[in-house]
Amino acid sequence: MRKVPLGTSGAAVSAFCLGAMYFGWRTPEEAAIPVLDQYAEAGGAFIDTANIYGAVGDQRVGGLSEAVLGRWMEARGNRHDMFVASKVGFQRVGVARGLRAETIISECERTLRELRTDYVDLYYAHVDDRTIPLSEPLEALDRLVCAGKVRYVGASNYAPWRLEAARHACRANGWAQFCCIQQRHTYLRPRPGAVFAPQVVANADLLDYCRSTGMRPLAYTPLLGGAYSRDDKAIDPRYAGPDSDARLTTLRAVAAEQGATANQVVLAWMLHSDPQVIPLVAASTTAQMAENLAALDIALSADDMRRLNEAGA
16 A cells, blocks of 8 residues: 655655544454454555544443554554554543643553553544643643654644644744644535534635645545445435535546446545545445455546536535
8 A cells, every 4th residue: 555644744654544433342343353454464554543432332431442453453463564543632431521731641641551552653632622722732742752652743623723823833832743634524515504513624724724734634534434335324414415416426427437436436536636635444344445445546537536626516
């Protein structure tokens, strides 16, 4: 699998990031392990998790996804071959939502224990915390970098102006800067006024900000939970409307011409976009992972991209 720069960090990561959100709970460990092996055998080495990923009943206990990854890496002896990302900021049992310094430090230590490692490659501020000074989480993340427990830091669910404020603060203080932004993003565009809070949707302003600063955008929920391809899965009403209808028509036409699925064209569109977007690909079966991986071989022409980008009402 080819690699792409992780923003201005100097690191290179796999063009597809494996989203491990459901591993260990909705996707049992015995089903997750073959998917992890398949991804690694295809040359993939970029895996995404978070401290909150894992639930027992209706209780968000967290740690289940991280624990599966830790056991898998230990069994395979491949920790140093993998680029592992985790996150902190959202609420889980026993930990309040927010980015207080003590929360960041203690949750990072817990993540390291679950992952069975002494460092995490990429550590995200999972959600912006506007109840405290912006400097507090930035300084805490820098402390982790200086201690060697975190290699790079990223942001998720941040507005562009907050990213710029963070960049300015980090430059002024010599702190580690956010190298990437992980946001909700897919081929369809939300209808005007759609609300996704606490998630933040990537928009033209964010992508332009990434283009001008070199920050790498990553996309979560790129395939809308299977809605592009499953007859039993409706498009989220927050995307529904004439614009999405027009874009779906073009997407399906390009997919038919490519002999590909709509899912594969969405993923290929991200890889061919400017700025190039790294999609988080999730799979609960090896068949789903095989479909995702095949998108790496799709070559969209300039005309394909023009049609896809200009489609809409």
